[in-house]
Amino acid sequence: MTTKNSKKSPAYQRIKTAILHNIHSGKWQAGEAISTEMALAEEFGVSRMTVNRALKELSEERVLERRQGSGTFVAQQQFNHTFVEVRNIAEDLKSANRDYQAQVVSTRSLTQETLANELPKEVHDRFSDILVKSKQSNSAQLAKEDLPEALVYEVKIIHLADGLPIQFEERWVDAQQLPDFIEQDFRVVNTSDYLIEQTPLERGSYTIQALAAPKDIAQALQIAPNSPTLMLQRQTYSAGKVLTVVKMWHAGERYQFAGEL
Numbered sequence: 001m002t003t004k005n006s007k008k009s010p011a012y013q014r015i016k017t018a019i020l021h022n023i024h025s026g027k028w029q030a031g032e033a034i035s036t037e038m039a040l041a042e043e044f045g046v047s048r049m050t051v052n053r054a055l056k057e058l059s060e061e062r063v064l065e066r067r068q069g070s071g072t073f074v075a076q077q078q079f080n081h082t083f084v085e086v087r088n089i090a091e092d093l094k095s096a097n098r099d100y101q102a103q104v105v106s107t108r109s110l111t112q113e114t115l116a117n118e119l120p121k122e123v124h125d126r127f128s129d130i131l132v133k134s135k136q137s138n139s140a141q142l143a144k145e146d147l148p149e150a151l152v153y154e155v156k157i158i159h160l161a162d163g164l165p166i167q168f169e170e171r172w173v174d175a176q177q178l179p180d181f182i183e184q185d186f187r188v189v190n191t192s193d194y195l196i197e198q199t200p201l202e203r204g205s206y207t208i209q210a211l212a213a214p215k216d217i218a219q220a221l222q223i224a225p226n227s228p229t230l231m232l233q234r235q236t237y238s239a240g241k242v243l244t245v246v247k248m249w250h251a252g253e254r255y256q257f258a259g260e261l
Helices: 011-024 037-044 048-060 089-095 121-126 128-136 191-198 215-221
Strands: 064-067 071-074 100-110 152-161 164-174 203-212 228-238 241-251
Touching (some): 011 191, 089 100, 121 128, 164 191, 215 241
Antiparallel strands (some): 100 152, 228 241
């Protein structure tokens, strides 16, 4: 498994994560006031300016509502996984009483030097805003130190049912929005669950294609090259930007999509 360490999450991001956790756990309900800026500054040992940045970003993401003279409240709306229903293959398999296991093939951090050349074209196009910022990094408008070392994280994971590969996941994540993503142990932490817990997902879109398995995909799924697969490609958005793009390849004879109308 290949990996590169990311930078430690900045203080304002840790505050955002803690606030989201309190909302998701039900500690703070829709319409309720959250802790004051002063209380949060004392709790995290930071300045009120740092807290203000966290609250400002969560307000822009429509998670919080700031009312002049009254405080900051949980927005009166549903969000996160109620906005975007994200299927979790681990839960699907466990609910079917099948033994689930995840094998991490690789994790990688893509920098401004490697991003443009190493992303698949369709993924490259989804992260166009990151590429634009990357190209500006050497200009007078944006100093290089203003960009994190990693711009996009890439993970590849094989999901198994009863010891047999069912799904091969190729995922790319905006490292600026989730700087700690790459540090997770994805043998025990499901990628979709982590995204839902850490970031309010606003919307998403997906396509499903029947494709012949390329050689590397066939090897991961332990099927013959050019065997039939179902490939689901999905992108989800947060704060008006693409947060993640994922390709999920399924062995055609071992998996099916099903639901009720």
